[in-house]
Amino acid sequence: MTTHTAPAPTAAAPTTTPAARGRRVRPGRLGVHAFLMAVSLAFLAPLLLAVYASLRPYDETSRDGYFSLPKHLSLDYYKQAFTDAGMTKYFVNTLIIAVPGVVIVLFLAAFVAFAVSRLRLRGGMLLLMLFTAGNLLPQQVIVTPLYVVFNRIPLPYWMSDSMTMFDSYWAVIAVQVGFQIGFCVFVLANFMRTLPQEILEAAIVDGAGVWTQYWRITLPLCRPALAALATLQFTWMYNDFLWALVFMSDGDKLPITSALNNLRGQFFTDYNLLAAGSVIVALPTLIVFLLLQRHFIAGLTLGSSKG
Template identity: 45%
Template sequence: MSAARPSASAAALRRRRAATAGFHLGAGALAVLWLLPIALVLVTSLRSFDDIAAHGLGSWPRSFTLDNFRQAWVDGGQQRALINSLIVTIPCVLVTLALAAMAAFALSRYELPLRRSLLLLMLGGNLLPPQILLIPVSKLSELMGVYDTLPALIGVQIGFGVGFYVFVLHGFMRAIPTEIQQAAVIDGAGPWQIFLRIILPLTRPALAALSALSFTWIFNDLLWAITVLRSDTKMPITAALIGLQGQYVSMWNVIAAGSVIAAAPTVAVFLRFQRHFVAGLNLGAVK
């Protein structure tokens, strides 16, 4: 009996080690498969056109150049498009989260009439397929005289994003103990002081996570950009990338360089807010 128990435990330990090794091998293989296309785009963006034309897109690179980024940045209009994207994205993120935070604070901390109906209405608006709203949004922007302007795109992004952010922030703010707010009221704090000095600091992980997600969604959006914009000089980076593909049809190195330029801001934002993003997801999972 005493000899059988150590052998059984040793066998269980070997099985656990084999399972752990198999998991790491499988996860490593999936990571390599996921990173291969990204590595191919990065390498292609640095290769010369003559190298790709002579040896093929999948061949081992024989020459490197940064002129592809200059062509995409200057000749392809990526510089102007990136500025347009930042002009749209930064105000949208700030205004949307500010409005959503104020609305979530009111709906989660005070007994307002029909507050549940308002939350369901905001959530239901985000469940509608955006394709059925393309023509109404385009016609409405024309009637308002803002068609083919960046403020029109900013208004659309804010209008379609605020409902989802209110729903998410409502869950975070509702989980904050009411005793904290009651203690602040006893000390003479008003609603704005409670919101700015107590609630907002406690919801910082959620705001950081939503900031990263919001920046990524708005910056990478293409559908609403081609719906309310027409002029090439006002297109954001995603629409300009499509134009770059039409301008440099067979020059895959320039197209790859434009793709790297378009992806760089969102990658930088995610890396900057990665710690807060993971903390926000973990906090939401616990709640």
């Protein structure tokens, strides 16, 4: 009588699920992340060095170098920079220029973008091309013509102490609006084209006029794009120094970027004090970005995926 033995059970071969394969880190992905980290550190290095230098005495850095280990750290330079440069006044001047400039640019750009992209006007594409081409014009080319024109445009005394557009906030605001509106029109027009046409068609059926289509339907849908543009425009107008330097002769009207000149001595410059002033000047733009970062990132990623 023969006995048959059952074969020994073999170990099941391990199976890899799609989820597990998706979690596996690829070498190419690691390389991309390493590259992005290196680029981020390269962009942050000047800011980090400025913060580091602003916390150290100038005598220490001049003796040991800026890349040496600190022996004493303090916030004295920040207090000195804020008081010596009179930054409160210059911050107010910058807000007088930047805030109305951003509002006017977005308001006018949204009007033009809506007319070009949603109303199907004749020559709308040509108009959009003209606004886009305006961004290609070097700003420095028209400094002299604008200087002459602004000196000849009269304004009432309550708008300008000089009785002309020169040496007034209006000159700087007008230039900022003129040069920035083309970029905003281009971005908003392309975004509005991605909005479903059926929404406006349904509104027209319900009796909505052009203003209702623009103000109550289209603009609320453009909120992420408007927030992203507002962040960029405020940063650009806030950091601008050229136009205020050219069109303003009164030092009390200059924006915050000019306040750093007050920290430069005629024969000696404390670069640690200048670094502290630069960090103070950069803080408002950082705060604006942190407050609007959710909308800013949403505006940048619009159109990256469908569905």
